[in-house]
Amino acid sequence: MRSEEKNGKLMIYLEGRIDTGNAPEKEKEIFDILAAHEGMDIVFDAGELQYISSAGLRVLMKVRKSGGGSHEIINVSREVFEILETTGFTELFYVQKALREISVEGCEMIGAGANGDIYRLDDETIVKVYKGERNSPEKIAHNRELSKKVFTLGIPSVIPFDMVKVGENYGLVYEMFSGGSLARHLSTHPEEIEEYGKKLAELLQKLHRTEFNEGDLPDARDPYLNDTEHLRKTGWYTDEEADRLLELIRGIPKRNTFIHQDFHPGNIMLMDGELMLIDVDDSGIGHPMLDLMGMYQVYVAAAKTGWTKRMLGLGEEEFTPLWETALSEYLGKEHQEEIPEINRVLYGYTRMKHIRGVATTPGIPDELRIPAVEKEKKVLFEMLDTLYPVPKWL
Secondary structure (H helix, E strand, O other), X not given: OOEEEEOOXXXXXXXXXXXXXXHHHHHHHHHHHHHOOOOOOEEEEEEEEEEEOHHHHHHHHHHHHOOOXXXXXXXXXXXXXXXXXXXXXXXXXXXXXXXXXXXXXXXXXXXXOOOEEEEEOOOOEEEEEEOOXXXXXXXXXXXXXXXXXXXXXXXXEOOOOEEEEEOOEXXXXXXXXXXXXHHHHHHHOHHHHHHHHHHHHHHHHHHOOOEOOOOOOOEOOHHHHHHHHXXXXXXXXXXXXXXXXXXXXXOOOOOOEEEOOOOOHHHEEEEOOEEEEOOOOOOEEOOHHHHHHHHHHHHHHHHHHOHHHHHHOOOHHHHHHHHHHHHHHHHOHHHHHHHHHHHHXXXXXXXXXXXXXXXXXXXXXXXXXXXXXXXXXXXHHHHHHHOOOOOOOO
């Protein structure tokens, strides 16, 4: 019986049939493997399993009762899933059906981002294909469940109806939207930027009025705290620098309101002129400042570098008026004079993300990486003490 350690878990590959005739032999093989990998989370890959009888199920039950970490059964065929479901095993194990495999070759890409790309499969469906090993099937399945939770609590978003395998990557399939992505729409209708800037502000206000119970979603400050600790551990920040940044981040007021964390036109779809979120993977709860920080990073900082033009089809000439309109409408007439100050503060906060990006992006030579990080750190720490407290009118 094949086995391997993968992503910190013990993978055990079930094959052929497990029935009365071979169950004792399979049981011994499995427990020999477990003895050599004590305490690890166990994943049974049933991709090649054709049939399992009650004798085989008793073997799995013995494994579960033996203790250790969590237990999963993945890549389960429809026939084997019916057996597991009928016997109640889907209540005892995390069971994942075998994923439908699709190809996006020849499909039109209608959206792109650092985390994944969106393709039109046909007239009725689209797929978001997640990139890289860090987007494991477990993580994407979690994202799907998160989408359901966010939707049921009133966030204008869509629920993926299928999880699929796309080559070496994984994806989520959604119903096709009549207008495609907002980024795609604005790239061909730049005259509507002001109109949609106002709609973005309206949607953002709705999100920031929606409250969740503590624990429903992660604290939106966590990614910044984790990045800071990682950069301390890898030597990019001294202990003193990291401690000052952690104090700044923790000083952002705590709230239970919805924060999207990646609120840009590539993650927003159009349905009959209305805006719908397609990507809530990084959502959390927190202060509106955290969403504005993420937006500034894309609408202003990334737009200036040309990244948004390559990835979203919208350059600085589109993002500048889009940001100015959205921010002005979001803040309201009574706070127009404070817009230069809020832009300054957001610029300061987003230096943290920029430093993390330069420090951790593969392929940047050290002779460029080190001076670039030091330059950004100098800017950040020179203005650090002026970035807090967060404006009370936010």
